[in-house]
Amino acid sequence: MDTDDDQIKLYKPHQKVAQHITFFHAGVCNGRTIVVAMKKRGVDSNFKVLEPVCGDLRDPNNSKKFFAKSGLFSKMPSWFKSYMEFYIGTESYSLHFLKARLVVVCARGFEIINLEALSMNRNLPDPTHPDFAFVQQKGQELRPLGMFRCKENYLLCYDAFAFMVNTHGSYVRETPLIEWEGVPQSVAFYYPYVIGFDPRFIEIRHVETGELVQVLAGIHMRCLQFINNAIAPVIHGCMAHPFKPDFQYVFQLVGTFEPPL
DSSP states (O other), rough: OOOOHHHHHHHHOOOOOSSSEEEEEEEETTTTEEEEEEEEEETTTEEEEEEEEEOOSSSHHHHHHHHSSSSTTOOOOSEEEEEEEEEESSEEEEEEEEEEEEEEEEEEEEEEEHHHHHGOOEEESOOTTTTGGGHHHHHHHHHHHEEEEEEOOOOOOOOSSEEOOOSSSSOOTTTTOOOOOOOOSSEEEETEEEEEEEEEEEEEEETTOOOOEEEEOOOEEEEEEEESSOOEEEEEEEEEEESTTTEEEEEOOOOOOOOOO
16 A cells, blocks of 8 residues: 555645636735736636745645645645735736736736735826827727836836836836837846847847847747746747747747946
């Protein structure tokens, strides 16, 4: 007979926490590790925030506690507890973690979510401010892609352009409006560069000057993963293999910087 320890080793760790979701993201907000899952209901985007309670499952003590059942018909202990739920009354595309806020990338722009006080949520950019008339002129053909902290400002990225706002949401005139050469489907950020993924090429631009620094050509190019770590962001992408059309070529983008003089 197998011992309990042997069964734990053979057991593949998994636990269903939600179903029929459109996307999910894990990260740290306000010092709290959370998982945020989004489920679409009609025109609304419903978000469920979960907090892990299982600790490191690679720890043998945690493995025994959270993989084992106390009886034949009992369930395994839950790995997560429900932290909160909220919704946005429009279609959502993605989500980013800031230090103390969540950013929901949605059809009307960027919704800033304060998990400690949902009544204080705000939307960027302000559609009524004349400085952002160029955004409103694009209308529904404009798609928001991402929002990133850039020193004391924030970079708002769309599929046509990118620009800076300050912490009050005002347009930063001292920085250039970055207009993409292509039509990126997704973006990543590796200061001082913003990376746009068009299916035909990747364009890399300097966020402070708007300069086009590099272009990487390919076929069916897309971003697979972007993790905005404090030390060094992790950016993985893929493209059609140049010599084997039925294969995908997976790659990682790593920043190279000139040494100071």
